[in-house]
Each structure stands twice: as structure tokens, then as C-alpha cells.
Amino acid sequence: VSVTPILAPNARRYLEEVRRALADLPETERDALLADVEAHVVEVSEETGDELVARLGSPGAFAAELRSAAGLPPGGAGASGSDAVERLGAAVRRLGERIAPLRRPLAELAPAWWVLRGYVVATLMAWAFLSTGTPAGWLPPTGSRATALLLLLAAVAGSVWLGLRTRAPTPSRRARMALAVLNAALALGAVLIAVEVERNATTTTFVEAGFAAPGLTSDGVPVQNVYPVDRDGRPLADVRLFDQDGQPLAILPDDGDPTRRAVVDARGERADNAVPLRYLEPGGDEVTDPLAGYPADVPPLATPPVAGAPAEQAGAPRGGRERRRAAARRRAP
Amino acid sequence: MDTSQMLKGIIDVAVLAVVADEDGYGYDVIRRLRAAGLEDVGDASVYGTLRRLYAAGALTSYVVPSDEGPHRKYYGITEHGTLELAEWATTWRRFAGSIGALLERHAEVPS
Numbered sequence A: 001v002s003v004t005p006i007l008a009p010n011a012r013r014y015l016e017e018v019r020r021a022l023a024d025l026p027e028t029e030r031d032a033l034l035a036d037v038e039a040h041v042v043e044v045s046e047e048t049g050d051e052l053v054a055r056l057g058s059p060g061a062f063a064a065e066l067r068s069a070a071g072l073p074p075g076g077a078g079a080s081g082s083d084a085v086e087r088l089g090a091a092v093r094r095l096g097e098r099i100a101p102l103r104r105p106l107a108e109l110a111p112a113w114w115v116l117r118g119y120v121v122a123t124l125m126a127w128a129f130l131s132t133g134t135p136a137g138w139l140p141p142t143g144s145r146a147t148a149l150l151l152l153l154a155a156v157a158g159s160v161w162l163g164l165r166t167r168a169p170t171p172s173r174r175a176r177m178a179l180a181v182l183n184a185a186l187a188l189g190a191v192l193i194a195v196e197v198e199r200n201a202t203t204t205t206f207v208e209a210g211f212a213a214p215g216l217t218s219d220g221v222p223v224q225n226v227y228p229v230d231r232d233g234r235p236l237a238d239v240r241l242f243d244q245d246g247q248p249l250a251i252l253p254d255d256g257d258p259t260r261r262a263v264v265d266a267r268g269e270r271a272d273n274a275v276p277l278r279y280l281e282p283g284g285d286e287v288t289d290p291l292a293g294y295p296a297d298v299p300p301l302a303t304p305p306v307a308g309a310p311a312e313q314a315g316a317p318r319g320g321r322e323r324r325r326a327a328a329r330r331r332a333p
Numbered sequence B: 001m002d003t004s005q006m007l008k009g010i011i012d013v014a015v016l017a018v019v020a021d022e023d024g025y026g027y028d029v030i031r032r033l034r035a036a037g038l039e040d041v042g043d044a045s046v047y048g049t050l051r052r053l054y055a056a057g058a059l060t061s062y063v064v065p066s067d068e069g070p071h072r073k074y075y076g077i078t079e080h081g082t083l084e085l086a087e088w089a090t091t092w093r094r095f096a097g098s099i100g101a102l103l104e105r106h107a108e109v110p111s
Helices: A009-021 A027-048 A052-056 A059-070 A083-098 A100-108 A110-130 A145-167 A173-210 A320-331 B003-021 B026-035 B043-055 B079-103
Strands: B059-064 B072-077
Touching (some): A009 A052, A110 A145, B003 B072, B003 B079, B072 B079
């Protein structure tokens, strides 16, 4: 229980610094120590005015003496270390205390980390020294599969060896620190690799999707044939399809099928965009059933035709401008 | 020789003895130690020692409200502390006697 009276600024500063130097102690311990000291510093500062440090020594030295006399361990970073370092150290220690119950289960998982660590080292090494720019899935990108596996095996073995070595007897504090830093760096490496592998995986998927069926597709499925019907429901033959840019819309671009009826325009060029596709009787040059495939019973359209639409001139040549306008009309609801 | 080095080892006895005489708060204990000739004892050392003796069960403590200034934590000696002090006293007297006898024939620094 400490009731802090109005403190002289120098006393308050002094106490704050002592408190900071004791920041790593458990709260109850620190408060118990400081409860007395506060009253004391106040009293001394009243007696001596500004001579607090001359009388009590530096706050750091005061805290160190307090610790040693109370039989407590000396401060981690030492009184001479910067405040930021001391506070960081204290925070890390407190975090360590908090996660202490997790230590055992984490230790059980250590071997898994050793293997992962080996993989990370192998992949980072491949990136740094051997990269040929051809990542083979999740393997270290070394160009050849054998090299990748060899490197991976060596790195994992090394990592496990290191893990077993540092686990058994108590390693020195310095070694422990070095290992902790190394582990943190490699954990970061693991994240980088995960991101890279994920990125490659995504790219691969994208390329595969881009490979999708050539020619005309509908909802991703190749269109095998197109059967145009006019507004009265009458089947149309040899209708040529063009897209919004005036490019021929060829369904199933020539697949080398000898039974497919070849359509050629007046200039002698192939007209693969003429629908419906027709197939010849094997061994002959005739289409057995010219009406095969057309939908039966298509009712005539009730909506009146567009004024001036060339319904009767389906085969007549048209300019690109008109085609684009037609496309615009089609797109409009 | 600087007495502060010697004090480190025997500050427990000194503090116990002072508190055994009469309950006191930190600064009060320091003053009485100084008055007894232990000028080199550090303020922080006394507080740390009080805290350690308290944790070991040799001292009790209670807070006394004060009209002027902060409330004060007084320390008193426990039964355990009294026993410990008695043990120390025996050991110390024997030790001091031995050293005194050893040093008897040696000259002192002229004061």
C-alpha cells in the first residue's frame, strides 16, 4: 500500500527510473520493493533538494543495490543499457513466462520444425546459388530433380542433426540466442517460400485455364455445331458468323476431319465460320441429311422485325459499321 | 579498508539488531544504523535487506498512516527473527573475539 503524495519533479523522475530498472521483476515483488523506496526518496528529496543523485547514487545503481540486497537476480540488460533495450528485454521475459505452459507441446513438435527448417535452407540456397528460373513445384528450384532431392536431403539431415545436438545437453546462452535468431530468420524464409510456391501454383492453374478448348465455347464447353433458324422458324444453311470486330467466328477450327464438308468462299479462302457444319457420308462427297440437327418446331417470332432489317437479304454483304451497330442492338436489353 | 565491503556480509545482523531494539520504517532504520557508526551503509541496501528479511519471515510489517508525507511501512522483528539474531550474535562474538585476538599485537594506523 503506497499513497504517493505530490512529488517533487526530481523525485518523480528518480523513482520512474528506478521502477524502469526493476521492470523485469514480477509486479508484486517490484511494488513491494518500491513501496518503501517511494517514501524514502520523497523524504530524502525534501531534505536535500536537488542533491538526490549525490545522496542516493544514480537510479540504476540504486536499483542494482536494491536487487542485490534483496537477493534478487541482477537486471538483464544492466543499469547501463538503454531504457528501450531494458524494456524490450523485460517484455520478452514476460512473454516467455506467459507461453511457458506451451513449451512442452511445442518441444514435441520440434522435429517437424527441423525438417521444415531443412527444406527452407535448401530452397533458399537453391534460390541464391543454383536458381535456373525453372521452379519445379515445391522442390527447390535447381534445374534437375536429382540435384533438388539431394540438396533437400542434405539440408534436412543437417537441420535434424543440429536440432538433436542443441536439444540434448544445455547449450550455452550464446548458442541458444544464436539459434533463436537463426530460427526466426528461417521461419521468415518459410513464409517467403510459401508465398512463392503459392504464386507458382496460381500461375500454373491460370495457364491451364488459358489452354481451354479452341474455337467457340459456351460456358466453357466447346460448341460442336450451330443451327441458325430465321424469324419464321425456317432452318438456314451456310450462315457465316462474325464477331463484334468483324472476325470470322469459326467453330471447331479445321480439325483435319476428312468427312467435314469444306466450305470455301469466292476468293478461294476457307470459310470455317459457315454454319451449320456438315459432314459427308464416309467415302462419298454428299451430305446425307441436310436438315439433320435442326431443332424441330421452332415457333415464329412474334416481335415485329426491326425496321429496314435485311431479313430477305441474309447473304448480302454488309459494312463493318452496320455489323457493329447490329452487335450493339443485340447487346442492348 | 572500506567498511562497505565488510558491511555487505553482516548487514542482515545490523538491520535485525536495529529493528529488534525498536520497530522502525526504512529511513528510520538507516538513520539508526548511521548513528551507530555504520556510515557507509547504502540506502538501497537497507531497503533490499528489509525486503529480503521480511520475505524470509524474520520481520513483519505494518503501515502507519502519516499526516505529513507518505504513509510509512514499519518493520518489526518476528520470533523467527529474534532466534536468528541470537544465533548471529553468538557467532559474531566468537568471530570478533578471534579476530580481535589475532589483531591485538598489531599496530593501528595512528589517528
